[in-house]
Amino acid sequence: MMDIAHIAILLMIxxxxxxxxxxxxxxxxxxxxxxxxxxxxxxxxILQAPDVAIAEAGIGAGLTTAIxxxxxxxxxxxxxxxxxxxxxxxx
Amino acid sequence: xxxxxxxxxxxxxxxxxxxxxxxxxxILHGHLTPGGxxxxxxxxxxFIALLxxxxxxxxxxxxxKKEIFSSFEGAGLVAFVCVGFLxxxxxxxxxxxxxxxxxxxxxxxxGPNAGVLNSSGTIALANIAVGLxxxxxxxxxxxxxxxxxxxxxxxxKEGVKDDK
Numbered sequence: 001m002m003d004i005a006h007i008a009i010l011l012m013i014x015x016x017x018x019x020x021x022x023x024x025x026x027x028x029x030x031x032x033x034x035x036x037x038x039x040x041x042x043x044x045x046i047l048q049a050p051d052v053a054i055a056e057a058g059i060g061a062g063l064t065t066a067i068x069x070x071x072x073x074x075x076x077x078x079x080x081x082x083x084x085x086x087x088x089x090x091x
Numbered sequence: 092x093x094x095x096x097x098x099x100x101x102x103x104x105x106x107x108x109x110x111x112x113x114x115x116x117x118i119l120h121g122h123l124t125p126g127g128x129x130x131x132x133x134x135x136x137x138f139i140a141l142l143x144x145x146x147x148x149x150x151x152x153x154x155x156k157k158e159i160f161s162s163f164e165g166a167g168l169v170a171f172v173c174v175g176f177l178x179x180x181x182x183x184x185x186x187x188x189x190x191x192x193x194x195x196x197x198x199x200x201x202g203p204n205a206g207v208l209n210s211s212g213t214i215a216l217a218n219i220a221v222g223l224x225x226x227x228x229x230x231x232x233x234x235x236x237x238x239x240x241x242x243x244x245x246x247x248k249e250g251v252k253d254d255k
Binding site for chain 1: 117133233236239240
């Protein structure tokens with residue numbers, strides 16, 4: 001039973017890593033990276049390293065996603081300065 | 092970054108405090124349960140990120156000055172080095188408070204037990220120092236990232252320094 005969960009989580013890590021590269025929309029890629037990080041923290045917990053799992057969930061899934069999204073918004077507003085901001089932030 | 096909708100802000104106001112309390116729990120129970128200063132500090136910095144994203148940086152910087160986080164960083168580092176040097180009569184980072192009684196030095200019972208919170212000596216002090224430092228550092232990264240974003244979105248004319 002534990003082996004099935006283990007293999008399923010490893011497969012989902014590979015799939016989400018593939019989607020992080022495959023998406024054209026960068027926001028989707030960032031969310032996919034966040035999901036990959038969360039699955040990696042679950043994998044660390046299964047491998048009995050709860051310490052590393054907490055660090056990975058806090059930094060990988062929480063802080064890095066916030067920093068990436070901030071950088072993404074800054075890139076958008078620098079690419080279309082002025083009027084285009086509202087339209088692009090909503091997408 | 093503009094503030095998000097009223098739904099997101101209300102949910103953030105209610106549930107963000109649980110994140111902060113859980114981070115403080117992970118820091119203070121660092122010697123008994125998985126986690127410690129770094130992990131708990133990262134969780135508390137996630138609380139800062141949640142407030143910053145939900146309420147927008149302008150109102151967040153109205154509540155808290157960004158120099159506070161830099162001073163957290165410095166205070167954490169100084170506290171860790173001081174805890175290390177206080178045990179210097181034996182070695183650096185010697186646990187001079189263990190088994191001495193008082194707040195940090197209560198004795199550990201023999202046999203299987205759940206752990207005594209006050210039994211760690213200087214380990215709890217070092218965990219608190221590291222937690223303070225990590226909260227300051229990661230929150231300062233987030234806030235300066237936001238300030239740079241505002242600098243870019245205003246076309247670079249205004250400059251960062253008028254954000255005070």
